[in-house]
Amino acid sequence: AQKITQTQPGMFVQEKEAVTLDCTYDTSDPSYGLFWYKQPSSGEMIFLIYQGSYDQQNATEGRYSLNFQKARKSANLVISASQLGDSAMYFCAMREASRAGNNRKLIWGLGTSLAVNP
Protein backbone atom coordinates (compact mmCIF):
# COMPACT_ATOMS: atom_id res chain seq x y z
CA ALA A 1 0.00 0.00 0.00
CA GLN A 2 1.15 3.51 -0.66
CA LYS A 3 2.28 5.33 2.42
CA ILE A 4 4.02 8.47 3.62
CA THR A 5 6.11 8.40 6.79
CA GLN A 6 7.35 11.40 8.72
CA THR A 7 9.42 10.04 11.57
CA GLN A 8 10.07 13.30 13.43
CA PRO A 9 7.04 14.38 15.47
CA GLY A 10 8.89 17.49 16.63
CA MET A 11 12.04 19.36 15.69
CA PHE A 12 13.90 22.35 17.07
CA VAL A 13 16.24 24.62 15.17
CA GLN A 14 18.10 27.79 16.01
CA GLU A 15 17.19 30.87 14.04
CA LYS A 16 19.33 31.33 10.90
CA GLU A 17 20.38 27.68 10.85
CA ALA A 18 19.28 25.10 8.30
CA VAL A 19 16.97 22.23 9.18
CA THR A 20 15.97 19.03 7.39
CA LEU A 21 12.53 17.49 7.81
CA ASP A 22 12.35 13.84 6.87
CA CYS A 23 9.81 12.19 4.59
CA THR A 24 9.91 8.66 3.26
CA TYR A 25 7.36 7.16 0.94
CA ASP A 26 6.33 3.80 -0.32
CA THR A 27 4.96 3.21 -3.78
CA SER A 28 5.46 0.77 -6.60
CA ASP A 29 4.27 3.22 -9.25
CA PRO A 30 7.14 4.74 -11.27
CA SER A 31 5.12 7.93 -11.74
CA TYR A 32 4.34 9.92 -8.62
CA GLY A 33 4.56 13.39 -7.16
CA LEU A 34 5.60 14.60 -3.74
CA PHE A 35 4.40 17.77 -2.02
CA TRP A 36 5.31 19.66 1.13
CA TYR A 37 2.88 21.90 2.98
CA LYS A 38 3.24 24.22 5.95
CA GLN A 39 0.54 24.74 8.54
CA PRO A 40 1.21 27.62 10.92
CA SER A 41 -0.64 27.98 14.20
CA SER A 42 -3.28 30.06 12.42
CA GLY A 43 -4.38 26.84 10.72
CA GLU A 44 -4.17 27.46 6.99
CA MET A 45 -2.40 24.99 4.71
CA ILE A 46 0.31 26.58 2.58
CA PHE A 47 1.90 24.79 -0.37
CA LEU A 48 5.71 24.94 -0.30
CA ILE A 49 7.29 22.73 -2.94
CA TYR A 50 6.66 19.90 -5.40
CA GLN A 51 8.90 17.14 -6.79
CA GLY A 52 7.90 14.88 -9.62
CA SER A 53 9.34 11.39 -9.79
CA TYR A 54 10.80 12.03 -13.23
CA ASP A 55 12.25 15.42 -12.41
CA GLN A 56 15.98 15.36 -13.03
CA GLN A 57 16.85 18.00 -10.48
CA ASN A 58 15.87 18.54 -6.88
CA ALA A 59 13.11 21.10 -6.51
CA THR A 60 13.89 24.47 -4.95
CA GLU A 61 11.67 27.38 -3.97
CA GLY A 62 13.45 30.22 -2.26
CA ARG A 63 14.69 28.97 1.12
CA TYR A 64 13.01 25.60 0.60
CA SER A 65 14.66 22.75 -1.23
CA LEU A 66 13.86 19.11 -1.56
CA ASN A 67 16.53 16.48 -1.06
CA PHE A 68 15.04 13.83 -3.34
CA GLN A 69 16.69 10.43 -3.14
CA LYS A 70 14.67 8.15 -5.36
CA ALA A 71 16.49 4.93 -4.59
CA ARG A 72 15.96 5.49 -0.87
CA LYS A 73 12.40 6.68 -1.45
CA SER A 74 12.97 9.81 0.56
CA ALA A 75 11.97 13.41 -0.12
CA ASN A 76 13.34 15.48 2.74
CA LEU A 77 12.53 19.16 3.01
CA VAL A 78 15.47 21.44 3.71
CA ILE A 79 14.79 24.90 5.08
CA SER A 80 17.81 27.15 4.93
CA ALA A 81 18.39 30.17 7.18
CA SER A 82 15.44 29.41 9.47
CA GLN A 83 13.24 32.27 10.55
CA LEU A 84 10.89 32.58 13.51
CA GLY A 85 7.99 32.52 11.08
CA ASP A 86 9.00 29.03 9.98
CA SER A 87 7.64 27.64 13.25
CA ALA A 88 4.75 25.46 12.09
CA MET A 89 3.60 21.95 11.28
CA TYR A 90 5.01 20.57 8.05
CA PHE A 91 3.25 17.87 6.06
CA CYS A 92 4.60 15.67 3.30
CA ALA A 93 2.11 14.28 0.78
CA MET A 94 2.27 11.99 -2.23
CA ARG A 95 0.03 11.80 -5.24
CA GLU A 96 -1.50 8.38 -5.24
CA ALA A 97 -1.03 6.03 -8.13
CA SER A 98 -4.20 4.80 -9.71
CA ARG A 99 -4.96 2.27 -12.36
CA ALA A 100 -8.37 3.76 -13.05
CA GLY A 101 -8.47 7.04 -14.92
CA ASN A 102 -7.36 10.17 -13.19
CA ASN A 103 -8.57 9.56 -9.65
CA ARG A 104 -5.27 10.29 -7.98
CA LYS A 105 -5.72 11.28 -4.40
CA LEU A 106 -3.12 12.78 -2.11
CA ILE A 107 -1.74 10.58 0.66
CA TRP A 108 -0.56 12.51 3.71
CA GLY A 109 2.04 12.00 6.41
CA LEU A 110 1.27 12.82 10.04
CA GLY A 111 3.43 15.91 10.03
CA THR A 112 6.45 17.32 11.84
CA SER A 113 6.18 20.21 14.26
CA LEU A 114 9.06 22.63 13.80
CA ALA A 115 9.99 25.21 16.43
CA VAL A 116 12.51 27.90 15.56
CA ASN A 117 14.31 29.30 18.59
CA PRO A 118 15.54 32.90 18.63
Next chain:
Amino acid sequence: NAGVTQTPKFQVLKTGQSMTLQCAQDMNHEYMSWYRQDPGMGLRLIHYSVGAGITDQGEVPNGYNVSRSTTEDFPLRLLSAAPSQTSVYFCASRVGPNTEAFFGQGTRLTVV
Protein backbone atom coordinates in the same frame (compact mmCIF):
# COMPACT_ATOMS: atom_id res chain seq x y z
CA ASN B 1 -8.60 36.09 -6.60
CA ALA B 2 -10.64 34.55 -3.81
CA GLY B 3 -9.15 31.06 -4.29
CA VAL B 4 -10.96 28.51 -2.12
CA THR B 5 -13.66 29.95 0.09
CA GLN B 6 -14.91 27.82 2.93
CA THR B 7 -17.74 28.72 5.29
CA PRO B 8 -18.41 28.86 8.15
CA LYS B 9 -15.11 29.27 10.00
CA PHE B 10 -16.51 28.02 13.29
CA GLN B 11 -19.61 25.99 14.10
CA VAL B 12 -21.10 24.33 17.16
CA LEU B 13 -23.74 21.67 16.62
CA LYS B 14 -25.81 19.54 18.91
CA THR B 15 -25.72 15.80 18.47
CA GLY B 16 -28.19 14.77 15.81
CA GLN B 17 -28.31 18.10 14.01
CA SER B 18 -27.47 18.33 10.34
CA MET B 19 -25.57 21.03 8.53
CA THR B 20 -23.72 21.82 5.32
CA LEU B 21 -20.19 23.10 5.08
CA GLN B 22 -19.81 25.23 2.00
CA CYS B 23 -16.82 25.23 -0.32
CA ALA B 24 -16.40 27.29 -3.46
CA GLN B 25 -13.43 27.90 -5.72
CA ASP B 26 -13.04 30.39 -8.53
CA MET B 27 -10.00 28.83 -10.23
CA ASN B 28 -11.90 26.43 -12.49
CA HIS B 29 -10.24 23.46 -10.80
CA GLU B 30 -11.57 20.02 -11.61
CA TYR B 31 -10.32 18.32 -8.47
CA MET B 32 -11.92 19.12 -5.13
CA SER B 33 -11.61 17.33 -1.81
CA TRP B 34 -12.80 17.43 1.76
CA TYR B 35 -10.46 16.49 4.61
CA ARG B 36 -10.77 16.34 8.32
CA GLN B 37 -7.82 17.02 10.57
CA ASP B 38 -7.64 15.57 14.05
CA PRO B 39 -4.73 15.83 16.49
CA GLY B 40 -2.06 13.25 15.78
CA MET B 41 -3.89 11.89 12.72
CA GLY B 42 -2.86 14.25 9.97
CA LEU B 43 -5.29 14.91 7.13
CA ARG B 44 -7.83 12.24 6.32
CA LEU B 45 -9.80 12.30 3.09
CA ILE B 46 -13.59 12.27 3.48
CA HIS B 47 -14.85 12.65 -0.10
CA TYR B 48 -13.42 13.94 -3.32
CA SER B 49 -14.50 14.90 -6.82
CA VAL B 50 -12.67 14.93 -10.14
CA GLY B 51 -15.27 17.02 -11.90
CA ALA B 52 -18.87 18.18 -11.90
CA GLY B 53 -21.21 15.26 -11.40
CA ILE B 54 -18.43 12.93 -10.21
CA THR B 55 -17.78 12.18 -6.56
CA ASP B 56 -16.13 9.35 -4.70
CA GLN B 57 -15.44 8.28 -1.15
CA GLY B 58 -12.20 8.81 0.67
CA GLU B 59 -10.98 6.95 3.72
CA VAL B 60 -13.52 8.28 6.27
CA PRO B 61 -16.81 8.89 4.38
CA ASN B 62 -19.32 7.61 6.93
CA GLY B 63 -21.70 10.26 8.19
CA TYR B 64 -20.96 12.67 5.34
CA ASN B 65 -22.49 13.33 1.94
CA VAL B 66 -21.24 15.42 -0.95
CA SER B 67 -22.46 16.54 -4.34
CA ARG B 68 -20.81 18.40 -7.20
CA SER B 69 -23.43 20.03 -9.40
CA THR B 70 -21.03 22.74 -10.62
CA THR B 71 -17.28 23.00 -11.07
CA GLU B 72 -17.15 25.79 -8.47
CA ASP B 73 -19.04 24.30 -5.52
CA PHE B 74 -18.46 21.21 -3.43
CA PRO B 75 -20.60 21.23 -0.26
CA LEU B 76 -20.14 18.71 2.54
CA ARG B 77 -23.24 17.61 4.42
CA LEU B 78 -23.25 16.18 7.89
CA LEU B 79 -26.40 14.10 8.07
CA SER B 80 -26.72 13.61 11.83
CA ALA B 81 -23.84 15.14 13.75
CA ALA B 82 -22.00 13.04 16.32
CA PRO B 83 -19.32 14.07 18.84
CA SER B 84 -16.83 11.94 16.84
CA GLN B 85 -17.23 14.46 14.02
CA THR B 86 -15.70 17.20 16.12
CA SER B 87 -12.73 18.20 13.99
CA VAL B 88 -11.23 20.80 11.70
CA TYR B 89 -12.49 20.43 8.14
CA PHE B 90 -10.60 21.56 5.07
CA CYS B 91 -11.77 21.89 1.52
CA ALA B 92 -9.11 21.82 -1.18
CA SER B 93 -9.00 22.14 -4.94
CA ARG B 94 -6.39 21.58 -7.63
CA VAL B 95 -6.13 21.76 -11.36
CA GLY B 96 -5.11 18.17 -11.89
CA PRO B 97 -3.35 15.19 -10.35
CA ASN B 98 0.16 16.61 -10.61
CA THR B 99 -0.49 20.05 -9.22
CA GLU B 100 -0.57 21.47 -5.74
CA ALA B 101 -3.78 21.68 -3.77
CA PHE B 102 -5.15 25.03 -2.66
CA PHE B 103 -6.88 24.93 0.70
CA GLY B 104 -9.70 26.85 2.25
CA GLN B 105 -9.22 28.44 5.66
CA GLY B 106 -10.79 25.51 7.47
CA THR B 107 -13.91 25.04 9.58
CA ARG B 108 -13.57 24.22 13.24
CA LEU B 109 -16.62 22.11 14.07
CA THR B 110 -17.60 21.11 17.58
CA VAL B 111 -20.42 18.64 18.18
CA VAL B 112 -21.77 18.62 21.72
